[in-house]
Amino acid sequence: MRAAQLYRYQLPMDAGVVLRERRLKTRDGLLVRLSDDGREGWGEIAPLPGFSEETLDTAQSATCDWLVAWERGNAPPPPDIASVAFGLSCAQAELDGALPQAANYHVAPLCTGDPDELFARLAGQRGDKVAKVKVGLYEAVRDGMVVNLLLEGIPDLRLRLDANRAWTPLKARQFARYVNPAYRSRIEFIEEPCKTRADSRAFAAETGIAIAWDESLREGDFTFAAGPGLRAVVIKPTLTGSLQKVQQQVAQAHALGLTAVISSSIESSFGLTQLARIAAWLTPKTIPGLDTLSLMRAQLVRRWPDSTLPCLSVDALEPLL
Numbered sequence: 001m002r003a004a005q006l007y008r009y010q011l012p013m014d015a016g017v018v019l020r021e022r023r024l025k026t027r028d029g030l031l032v033r034l035s036d037d038g039r040e041g042w043g044e045i046a047p048l049p050g051f052s053e054e055t056l057d058t059a060q061s062a063t064c065d066w067l068v069a070w071e072r073g074n075a076p077p078p079p080d081i082a083s084v085a086f087g088l089s090c091a092q093a094e095l096d097g098a099l100p101q102a103a104n105y106h107v108a109p110l111c112t113g114d115p116d117e118l119f120a121r122l123a124g125q126r127g128d129k130v131a132k133v134k135v136g137l138y139e140a141v142r143d144g145m146v147v148n149l150l151l152e153g154i155p156d157l158r159l160r161l162d163a164n165r166a167w168t169p170l171k172a173r174q175f176a177r178y179v180n181p182a183y184r185s186r187i188e189f190i191e192e193p194c195k196t197r198a199d200s201r202a203f204a205a206e207t208g209i210a211i212a213w214d215e216s217l218r219e220g221d222f223t224f225a226a227g228p229g230l231r232a233v234v235i236k237p238t239l240t241g242s243l244q245k246v247q248q249q250v251a252q253a254h255a256l257g258l259t260a261v262i263s264s265s266i267e268s269s270f271g272l273t274q275l276a277r278i279a280a281w282l283t284p285k286t287i288p289g290l291d292t293l294s295l296m297r298a299q300l301v302r303r304w305p306d307s308t309l310p311c312l313s314v315d316a317l318e319p320l321l
Contacts, residue, residue: 041095136166144178204229
């Protein structure tokens, strides 16, 4: 017999988390549990404020409607709401045994501005040294100097940079001017350096620094195509849609010889562990971008390996269904 539960959670965030000029004090979302004939599957639905098109209330309403229909024995397609489609499809995949348990917990450490902190984190790291640095939050010249310092100080380091379309072509050139040309090949890619795709392509051609698409994947006019200087696509499943759509995007990228990176939208530890499983399954040779748990002050239901943060149980959550 089918049964569905829906829970709402709220996790405290680090005081310094700012997304698109708004401070994120808590991370709010939903956990869904599907049960059928002794089997169960879980999923997380967590629209990201400032990035998701839907609000949490909209997602909650659509999820409730879908769960009621599912409990009655129907098999409706997931709603056309990205976070809802992703969370429900993950729950179904767990229920059906289609989401492998193996996970890739090797993350690229996230640096938001303090290079000394990144040096300390990488000092004892074994294997590939890959880190992610947010750029575009400060002056472009400062960003270039910090990136150059990191690449100079750690000779086996490779960096992924994320600009979130913050730069004009002039600021992008100012950044590149302070990065030693000899180090630029160790920048795996910079996500969306400029406000337009055309300017980002021109930046890659001019500087030799590879680029990746992120926001572009969610725009109506985007098509998968290879091009000079384009190395990767960054896929954020919570912002993308169903697990099937994520699979399709990974396959399209790989068919073009591009790297596909599974990346976080600041999900809870629960969501991050599922993303780690998806990354191991769909992109086994690529380190995912999942180092966002440090932005939170608590975990949720499923723990991230080696994290010492306290963990909320299901009993501590607000049941909605």
